[in-house]
Amino acid sequence: MLKVDNLSGGYGKEPIVKNISFTVNKGEVLGILGPNGSGKSTLLKIISGILQKLEGTVLIDGQDAAVYSQKQFARKVAVLPQLHAHAFSHTVKDTVALGRYPHQSGIFSSWSDEDERAVTEALEYTGVTRYKDKPIELLSGGEQQRVFVAQALAQEAPILLLDEPTNHLDIAHQQQLLDTIRKHSGEKGVTVISVFHDINLASLYCDRLLLMEKGQVATIGDPKDVIQEATIGTVYNARVKTQPHPELPKPQMTLLPDTMEERKPFTVNKQHFAISADHVSFKVEQPLKTISSAVTNPGMGWFRAFVNRHVDANYNCDDVKAEMAQYLEQRGYHLTDTVGMMTAVTTEHAEIGEYEGDFGTVLIMVTAGVGNAVDVSQAVTREQRVGTINTWVIVNGHLPDEAFIQAMITATEAKTKALHTENIKDPLTGTIATGTSTDSLLIAATQEGEHLPYAGPITPLGKLIGHGVYDCTIRAIQAYKKAKGWTS
Amino acid sequence: MNKATIAYIVSAATLIVAVWLGVSIGTVKIPISTFWDSSDTTASNILWKIRMPRVILAGLVGASLAIAGAAFQGLLKNPLADPYTLGVSSGASVGAVVTLFFGLSIPILGTYTLPIFSMIGAALTMFLVIGFAKLVDRSMKMETIILTGIIFGSFLGSVLSLMIALTGEELRQIIGWLLGSVSMRGWNYILMVLPFVVIGSFILWLNRRELNAMLFGEERAHHLGVNVKRRKFMILIGGSILTGSAVAVSGTIGFVGLVVPHMTRLMWGSDHRHLLTLSFMNGASLLIICDLIARTIISPTELPVGVITAFIGAPVFAYIFYRQRRKGAM
Structure with missing residues (x-):
């Protein structure tokens, strides 16, 4: 579905990400992890075409992504950004309707029944239908992010890229959002690539994980192979302990804080x-x-x-x-x-x-x-x-x-x-x-x-x-x- | 009937009323019957030779500045942007004054020499201001863009003063023109700007959906499938054409591009599919009314219309600034 081959690139002449290669299959959820500055967001920006690549190729359905026009690309790949503030007010429905932009053509507006259906479905799916006529800035952060999920879903692209989608959200909204995306991926066979800050969330929601270190791939594979005490400890330079999730066959990690050493020795008798x-x-x-x-x-x-x-x-x-x-x-x-x-x-x-x-x-x-x-x-x-x-x-x-x-x-x-x-x-x-x-x-x-x-x-x-x-x-x-x- | 339809009806009605007030009120009151009954030649002459061209020109200038303002604001996600605050009007003025100063007239362009040089001045300033603002602050904060506009505006203003001082008497009339006025221009001026108003507005209107996407940032627009570079260029050129032609015929009239889109957005929302057209209509109405006030308020003396628009516009600017800052603080 999506193949990244020997990709390098970044902001200037000096590449931030180097020689990245991986493949994501149809319907798979791949999580990208890595410490700050490891290049995970940069990698996503190069794939989505915001940043220039210096070397390598991104293949979508076996075809070089560089040959797609901007609209064609947007019909293949939808992106969900981090939550942002914006200057002007839009209603929820108008915001979601923008997701249909790549499907529209012609000088005069060509809003079709197909567009209307996609928008209605996306609003339903993310549970924001009841807010559809409200200005978006009146919604809470979690609800706003759901509106942008709806916008990305309305785009009906087979590939969805997410850049730390749960940033600034409380745990209930994090769960809601990731549940929605995971469910959508399962039902529609949408391929998802998401950058995560939270290792445990990534483990819970991803089929495979890609761990980045200094712009390169440290490891890629099943969560239980990637989330290893030694690997995470070295890449993030943190003391961690991993354990199985109490209900699911997924690894979770916790930090070992320095305060452990402050514990006074004691005995019981x-x-x-x-x-x-x-x-x-x-x-x-x-x-x-x-x-x-x-x-x-x-x-x-x-x-x-x-x-x-x-x-x-x-x-x-x-x-x-x-x-x-x-x-x-x-x-x-x-x-x-x-x-x-x-x-x-x-x-x-x-x-x-x-x-x-x-x-x-x-x-x-x-x-x-x-x-x-x-x-x-x-x-x-x-x-x-x-x-x-x-x-x-x-x-x-x-x-x-x-x-x-x-x-x-x-x-x-x-x-x-x-x-x-x-x-x-x-x-x-x-x-x-x-x-x-x-x-x-x-x-x-x-x-x-x-x-x-x-x-x-x-x-x-x-x-x-x-x-x-x-x-x-x-x-x-x-x-x-x-x-x-x-x-x- | 949906909200958009109501908005168009209300705006059209306002425009008709504005035109009617604009042609009928003045030192001589023109009865509405003059439109079809030309037996009163004095009234008929005042209507068709003086008042009508003046009202139409005011309308075209107001419409151009308002739609350009709406587009600039959407593109820059900056509610304080308009041709005047961005310094683009000053750039257009320099272009126009240079043309007059050197008595330029390019044969192929003919009468269009003036508006075209004005547009070139506008476009150059626009790109310089945005380029400089980006250099200062990559995120292009609201204040950065406006400050850059002020810097460029002041500089270009001093260039203008210098040129006027050098010319002596004959360009003194330019000072009046610089303050902004639509009086005593006649039909030939309308013919001079009309094609540019049509072209510029059409270019902006073609980008109405792209402007909606760009409200969420250039990166987001890119993700939604907008060819950001090309569309941005089109919008800046469209805005420069409108500003340049407006300035060429009427001088710098400030704040129309700020007040009108703001009011329109407040009443009918910020969907550019409607905002652009509605701003165009309301911009025409506003400038016709402002011009009416300018020529009647201390009659028989006429004020430059720019004085009236600034009188309304500056407080609105202050209000928007206050609102945005409060919003940012929350």
Whole structure:
């Protein structure tokens, strides 16, 4: 559809962009990224003919773009500029109607039904029909930019060039605008080339990305190949971290600010635990990186308070999350800062241990209610019944994501072993239980001090977790047994 | 009936009323019946030999300046631009005075020598002003263009003064002419400017859609498929032809090209498909009325019509400037 071959050019004799080559297929959305001054807007201006090229060719449908007249070119390529101010007022409809200019000819106006249809469609598509008789300057920035999208769409060109189209727009309008363009591209097979300032937006909306550096192509390819920590870090000269988008298979990046280094070193210890009549809490000044299967704030996050709440064995509630939130708030916990779990086990039977290794200490807290213990290998036919072993593992150390997962495995294995040692059986099958039906686990780390790359059973960290979880779970089960009168 | 149709009807009606007032009011009142009843030879002579050519000339000059102003404003995206504020009128005056000063008469051009030299003066000034403004400030801010126009206007004004001082008595009448007047010109002057008014206006009218696109900037116009370089050249030439011919017959009459497009835009919008034609009509009406005021207000003495247009135009200029600045500040 559009092929750029060995293109060089810029403002003066000295080219700003050099030897650029790439191809965009029909219906594809290509994003152009790069730091300020890398030449991304210049490249777009050369393609659209605003700036002179010094070398190379731009081929549209296999034909050199230089041979097209200005009007012919505009029938092939529409451009959406950044948002601008303008001196005179035009109505929205008149503005959009200008998009039909390349389709008109002759001395007298030749406004056809085809023109009218294209304009009406473009107004509809961008949702500005209701403003059509308003002067454009009375609209907000986001609405104005939509009018210019409509103008470009009314041009009905198979190629659409965009130069940072979402500049000066708030996030809702950014999303609206890019959704519209992406949808249009999908429905009409329009080829889109867009310059982006925002790497994450580009990743979300583009099929392929072209990363520019000092006027040349640094890389071009799938977003997940282009948005790499090392590549982005070098080209933009910034410290970044990439991660997958939570809902889509697209990479996203975040900055690692220098303020990270301003964090004061700290450690956590047993003193941070507090036990009251109805809950066990662990509170620290600095947030801990946490992964958990809790009721309140499950998943991954950074939190400063951890609550294991005792509820009656017959606790029943339609909306457990809301009730739990209310409970926490009443007790002065800040909801966005707190991980909350529940158990039927009373707080006096919570077992807390502190285990010391070469790198620092690991804190363990376990409550074990094994009345409804389950043998996981026999559980296929089982109905859901509530029972809980809640395990917390809090580490003084810096863990990568994989160490969090290994810590979860190690802790679970230790728990299962403890059930075995204590000979806890699944009451229905009579076999040794591996856990209960609704166990919860929490791994938290200070992300301070020593880097602990692994947490498997024979690593320094894994050893402490295995031993500590086993130890605490045994004690917790024994306490439970005692309370229930299972032992003499 | 849509808005544009109403606009044309209102403007045409205004023009007819202006013409009628222009021919009938004066030291001798001319009854409307004189148009078809030539029994009163004095009245008939005043109507056809004095008043009518004067009104038509005022109309042509006003129309030329107004449509040129509208086009310049659209092209430069500058509501303060008009032949006078851009210094183009001064350039045309220099062209005209040079012709008179040296008594130039190119044989092929004949009576058109004066307007053509005037146009050349206008076109040269136009390109110089825009070229210089671009040199100073690539984005061509409103104030930059107007300041450049003032600089060139003042310089050309001093050139004019110098030439007049050198000629002594015989070109003293030029001073009166410089202040702008349409009196005592007669039908031959109308014939002299008419072809240029038609050609210049037609060139601008051909670019009405392009002017609409250029309101969003040259880059945007380029994206929409406008051949910006060629169209810009056409518009500047069209405007220079109109300004040059108007100045050749009436001297420098300021602010008509500013006030008329502004009022027209305010009432009927800035779509050049209508703005150009409507400005043409309203420009004619305005100058006919201004000329009427100029020759009757302190009768029997006549004021130069440029005094009246400046009297109305300068405050409007100030108002537009204020409005634009406030808009920019928001």
